[in-house]
Amino acid sequence: MDVATVIFFSLAALLIGASLLVVFLRNVVHSAMALVAALFIIAVFFVILQAPMVGVLQVLVYAGAIMVLFLFVIMFLNLTASEPRRRAWLSFAGVSTLLLGGVLSAMLTQTEPAADPVAATELFGSPEMLARNLFNDFVLPFEIASVLLLVAIVGAVVLAKRGS
Amino acid sequence: MRTVPLNYYLILSAIVFSIGVIGVLVRRNLIVVLMSIELMLNAVNLTFIAFSRYLGSIEGQIAVFFVMAVAAAEAVIGLAIVISVFRHHQSLDPQEMQLLKW
Numbered sequence: 001m002d003v004a005t006v007i008f009f010s011l012a013a014l015l016i017g018a019s020l021l022v023v024f025l026r027n028v029v030h031s032a033m034a035l036v037a038a039l040f041i042i043a044v045f046f047v048i049l050q051a052p053m054v055g056v057l058q059v060l061v062y063a064g065a066i067m068v069l070f071l072f073v074i075m076f077l078n079l080t081a082s083e084p085r086r087r088a089w090l091s092f093a094g095v096s097t098l099l100l101g102g103v104l105s106a107m108l109t110q111t112e113p114a115a116d117p118v119a120a121t122e123l124f125g126s127p128e129m130l131a132r133n134l135f136n137d138f139v140l141p142f143e144i145a146s147v148l149l150l151v152a153i154v155g156a157v158v159l160a161k162r163g164s
Numbered sequence: 165m166r167t168v169p170l171n172y173y174l175i176l177s178a179i180v181f182s183i184g185v186i187g188v189l190v191r192r193n194l195i196v197v198l199m200s201i202e203l204m205l206n207a208v209n210l211t212f213i214a215f216s217r218y219l220g221s222i223e224g225q226i227a228v229f230f231v232m233a234v235a236a237a238e239a240v241i242g243l244a245i246v247i248s249v250f251r252h253h254q255s256l257d258p259q260e261m262q263l264l265k266w
Contacts, residue, residue: 008168012176019180019203023187028195035199038180042206045173049217054225058209061232066202066239073243074195077250093189101182108174108211125225133222134229145233152237159244 007048015041028074032067039063050125173214181207194249194256198242205235 018041021034039062046055123129134142180203187200209228216224246256253260 004168008172012172015176016179016183019183022199022203023183023191023196028193031196031199035203038203039206042210045210046213049173049213051213051216051225051228054213054228057229057232061236062202062206066236069239069243070195070199073246077195077247077256079193079256089190093186097182097186097189100185101178104178104181105175108178109171124220124222129222130225130229133226138226141230145230148237149233152240156240156244159241160247 011041011044011048015045028079029071032070032074035070036063036067039067052125053127053130054125170214170218174211177207177210177214180204180210192257192259194246194258195243197258198239198246201242202235202239205231 015038018034018038022031022038025031025034039058043055043058043063046052046058184200184204184207187203188197191197191200209231212224212228212231214224216222249261250256
């Protein structure tokens with residue numbers, strides 16, 4: 001076991017633990033906090049995988065903006081009623097999820113280039129290289145994404161406004 | 165430093181994705197269901213980044229950008245719907261939303 005493997009497995013254990021807490025904690029605020037932890041660990045994985053720019057964005061956008069929005073809504077609704085358990089569903093969900101996880105792992109690991117990662121250059125994953133690709137080959141999707149965000153803003157305002 | 169095989173990352177993200185599916189199926193709180201969906205999206209992002217690193221191509225990272233943009237839009241709209249549903253039902257139980265059920 002070398003250093004990289006040890007780091008991977010400890011981070012993976014933390015990530016799976018945090019994800020389980022998200023799903024099974026009773027208190028909504030607690031599971032939101034667990035989700036923040038899980039998102040941070042995924043950001044660490046991004047940095048390990050030579051995507052530092054995406055890792056920073058992950059922390060800023062997900063662990064920052066989106067989770068603040070979630071917490072804001074939780075506080076806003078001030079939930080007091082306890083959530084009923086879905087006992088009948090738990091076994092069904094467990095079995096089908098085990099199946100899904102097995103099939104997903106089997107399908108994903110069938111990919112060929114599993115042996116050695118391509119030797120990465122200094123530039124790989126840097127903001128410069130990312131921007132060069134984003135604004136050359138992916139300009140149209142980029143603009144469509146901006147329109148999508150605009151539509152989302154307008155839609156959120158319309159939906160959350162008190163009924164007139 | 166030797167790196168971890170690609171398969172480890174793929175299996176890890178399959179596990180995290182499945183945990184998110186459990187959350188969507190068993191929880192009866194719309195906000196936690198939305199958070200489980202975010203977890204599933206992040207598992208997919210991890211797959212994208214792992215493939216991008218191991219194939220040496222930057223397109224995976226670009227895809228993660230767009231997934232993040234769509235996830236942000238989805239969270240905003242989803243939470244707005246949650247707020248207006250809560251105004252109607254005074255609860256967040258998805259089983260009470262059966263207006264369209266015949």
